[in-house]
Amino acid sequence: MLKKTFIIATLFQAAAFFGQQYGGMWIPTEINEKEMKSLGMKIKAQDIWNTEKPSIKDAVVQFDGGCTAEIISPKGLLLTNHHCGYDNIQSHSTVENDLLTNGFWAKNMDEELPNPGVTVDFVTDIKEITQDILGNTSSLSGAELTKKINENIDAYKKSQKIESYQSIIVRPMFAGNKYYAFVVETYKDIRLVGAPPQSIGKFGSDTDNWVWPRHTGDFSMFRIYADKNNKPAEYSKDNVPFTPKHFLPISVKDIKENDFTFVFGFPGRTNEYLPSVAIEKIITDTNPARIEVRDIALKTLDEKMRADDATRIKYASKYASVANYWKKWIGETKGLKKSNAVAKKQAYESSLVAKNSEIKSSLDEFKKLYDQQAPYALNNAYYSEILRNAETLTLANQFYAFVQNYEAGKVDDKAVKGFKNRLSGFYKDYDGELDAKVTAKLLALYANKTAPEFLPEGFTQFKDVNQNLQVLENWSRNSVISGRNSVNGATVYSNIDQVFSNLPELVKTLKADPIYQTLTKMRETYVTKADAQYVGLQSKIDALQKKYLAQMMATDTERKFFPDANSTLRVTYGKVKGSNPADAISYHYETTLDGVMEKYVPGDYEFDVPQKLIQLYNTKDYGDYKNAAGKIPLAFTATNHTTGGNSGSPALDKKGNLIGLNFDRQWEGTMSDINFDPRFSRNIMVQTKYILFIIDKFAGARWLLDEMKIVK
Template sequence: MIKRNMVIASAFFCFSWGIAQQYGGMWIPTELNEKEMKDMGMKISAKDIFNTQKPSIKDAVVQFNGGCTAEIISPKGLLLTNHHCGYGQIQAHSTVQNDLLSNGFWAKNMGTELPNPGLTVDFIIDIKEVTGQILEGTESLTEPDLSKKIAANIEIYKNSQKIQPYQSVSVKSMYYGNKYYAYVIETYKDVRLVGAPPQSIGKFGSDTDNWVWPRHTGDFSMFRIYADKNNKPAEYSKDNIPYVPKHYLPVSIKDKNENDFTFVFGFPGRTTEYLPAIAVEKIMTEIDPARIAVRDVALKTLDEKMRTDDATRIKYASKYASVANYWKKWIGEAEGLKKSNAVQKKITYEQSLMAKNPELKTTLDELNKLYKDQAPYALNNAYYSEVLRNAETLMLANIYSNYIASVEAGRMDTKALSALKERLTAFYKDYSAELDAKVTAKLVALYANKTAPQFLPAGFEKYKNESQNMTEMEEISKSSIITGRAEVNGASLSQDIEKAFSNPDKLIKTLKKDPVYQLFMSMKDTYTKNTDPQFTSLQTKIDGLQKKYMAQQMTADKNRKFFPDANSTLRVTYGKIKGSTPKDAVSYDYQTHLAGVMEKYVPGDYEFDVPKKLIDLYSKKDFGNYKDKTGDVPVGFTATNHTTGGNSGSPALDANGNLVGLNFDRQWEGTMSDINYDPRFSRNIMVDTKYILFIIDKFADSKWLIDEMKVVK
């Protein structure tokens, strides 16, 4: 019986990897798996996707604000990305009196488009493999000399490149340091808000529907790139003109069918597809549950206040969405890893590798030992990092502790101080000390209860009682300059940064006596002494072995075509439009429609309200050219493209390179694809271009924007 189960597991493993190779993968656009793409239905060539000699699709795809992806859809630099990617900019233009989050925004002409200081988009001009140059002279080196030599080689390479003032060169490690690639990047800094639906469309379903399917969210917003008179990057100026792209994407409103070929082009953030089984097990059973527990407490506390106070809702809207995003993702990831039997699949794969190369057993035995040794430190790292991120008073205290260290070390120059002041000014604008006192009280109690005694500061057990913490944290907050409720140099930090920083010596002296600062420093000092050195030392050893393990995998497994893990560089993934059957007796279609929006409609609800105009359009069936064969407007669809964070806003393209959708999420049952792609469950979720154009045209009365586009009917 045991042998039979092992055979079945092995057979399933081989089947899964075979399918994953067909549909999965995040490919460097200069190294596309072109034959398989064409076998699956692609009509264009790899050169049409990425070409440095003539315009290609890569010239229409940009990294948006360093995180998301966006694409150009008109000859006048019109940019499409997700609503959640532009959320911070929409929020920045919002007030209680002029709430663009709730009401939406649509420029009536280019003159009314809104500037966004600090917002940038990056084009990838060229990609080259530079492994030889970067690893030159490193053959006999070990850490830390190895990292120093690689860093020096990277600087030598970057300095040798002839680029324009508005360009930069970035060198990225791939395959855990076994290969290196150089990217020439061109950055545009004048990017203006053109249009955004109200969040009742752009964020419809909000947190309840986040990461799940069926989905009915019109998750899109529109911007425009501006350039100088020579079409080159420039700082914001009223004299700038719309950017003329080398290529822009035609927008298709053709009907979609199951098994149609699609590919997604964008900047996926981070995946770890090649970890050993022990690492996956630790993530599934220890690290993800710790992260989830911290964010669960923070989100519930914020939500209670946001639902009853509009000013707080606007202040915390973007932050809440950011925290909730990965909270829910980690829940799905942990469950998906269990459901897809990821650990056993990894063990089976490791056994197959060891059969081909016995030396792999030594590598894997060492990795197993290192991960087990690191486990208690890794767990404390997870709790500590998440508490600091979500208890804003502690996060602020951390910022101020770094400021003090920089001043005392003589490293705080005028530029760094200016950047710090700008950061703090922006932070306090959307901060509630009273609310965060509650969040901090609960998170400190969680930390005290969940952390092993050897990782806690002396006397920290007194914080285990949440109710007592609530009273104490409120009192601490009232007397703290960090929360902005007390003054230094005659000013509150939350109201007058310049005045508060006017006497640095007094500010630092006051900070060191601040009760929030002292609480934070007790945690930081203990973490720095009892956790960080051990965690970091073991991680350095793990990283070195992972590099070796990666190289051994690539050498031993000749039947597998490898792609590098995502690292926020430009990638192509491809698949087919498909529904799914994630659970027994549960089957999902690949397409949702406007009828589903109306089915979910709850008048006045925070997540499921629907604008009256959209209801009227639906009631009248005033769909224009945007209905499909069902007679309804399609809203979203799923496919087997292998995506992750950073792919938000990425164009979903058809076999001919036309835009058919806008990637914005993944199906919850498949979020473990960052670690273990499973073709049964892994689906990316996209807004249909028909719905996007329908909203722009019929709902927003902004047909002037559609007139800019090349619409494929």
């Protein structure tokens, strides 16, 4: 008990020092204004969210369904991360015209590049609709409850009058104890305006990802276009730059430690209210499995990407995506251990039980369910990660679903066309020969790490990596799936329409393909022996989580609760802070251009530096962007509670001016998705001074700055 008391006391001491005990990702209509003002905010909650007049929310959008972006001019100019625009920069790149390496800057609006399929979403209204969704469900549970909730959501959406370019998204909060409706407006004509070369926008690449100190100019620029009435429209040469209700002024004032900041964006997923047993399973079981799979895939890809430019360009975005969460899970596991997350949760759970004895039965039930689920969860982690990272198996899995639908009579011309389009997009950046090596190694991992009861019959033949490399290369060379063999007289690369011209022949060929057969055995064994059990137990865990969170909120009446992130619009806040992540290690809150030059390695794909940037540094041609010390400030850290999806989010000062662009978290604090700890949890932002310095002095795109409102 002494140990638990000490842990709780330590946590409260940290909270008192930082002013943030639990972090927070607040729904904009319910922000914690009192605490924000106590930390230094000078504007009002109505300045952040207001449906009656322009407010900051009118300048914040979800970018392409995943990241966040903000409007920084009256002509619809968007700012987001370089890594958020990476796919689009890559799509415009070729070996001959490599925009990833060289960067891109339109000289005027006529040179801005269209990006078919890219969208931005504005949230125009938010309402709590719990009674509409749960009002007639108190006597229901399980499948009946789920069915009724879905019916109520559909009924609510149908009851609302919206425009053709609007949609309504309904999301559960607090593990399903509350429901909210978000009215969304979607714009579809989004054009690339500018991006620095990846030696700036991705400086440090995978080595520096998730870590501090950081020197990455992680930004890119787009523009929203609309029809002549300023309404959403498909791409057209006749469209005009969008006129926003509000755009963000950009501050170039020096940033100081303890300055108030807040971040507005679309955080993806957090699990702040998990019981201690769930965190323990993440640390010991599922995270290590996922890390192990991606470690093998990344090392195999990296070897060829370093040796071949065409492969580097083709796999650049995919590699970054795989590496992102691989490194995040490593840091998360390390942080959960260092912050004593399990012990803290256990201490908090004991304090809850002391106030409400009914909570003990919920905790006991959690222990039983998570222990029952553990072997299935581990198999799920290996199986899902291998199918995701062995692209040949990913393709085989897609073909499997197609064959099943075809044999069930569910495939028509529209389905065939849609499937071909998806495949064409996949094969565009796929190398069957390279992925045969990845698949060979991951099959060996699955054969060696999976419990015998979850393995397909005869799967032990894949335990030897060297043997797999020979077998998979032979299979890949003769496979339609890998794109290296033909069916109906063509390959998927030469003529995908011809490949699908005779569906019975295609299906026959696929079912004889050893890659297809291997995937079939893996999939059917997993579905039979693990998936139903895993999903069934997870449904029970989810129902118990809803009950437990309701008990927690009713019992801990002094705590102000915020809902877990779920890709809906949120506000988080904190202070500019350095950190002390380990014994004898102290991090300053700010980095400068000096650090880029200290890390510079000529010719290195992660740490090379453009000659023009070196020249600007050597001549100290900094213009108005240097700080009081005469340096160019680059990035800074603060205690804002962020996660994936907050990439590209605006970092704002006490008056609502843009001071930075959120792009990452400090490695030691990535456990904040599960356990926010104010001692270690830091978000990382590129400063507006550095962004403007690159646009102006490096790119010579002064015309873009002329659109902006710059606060000096």
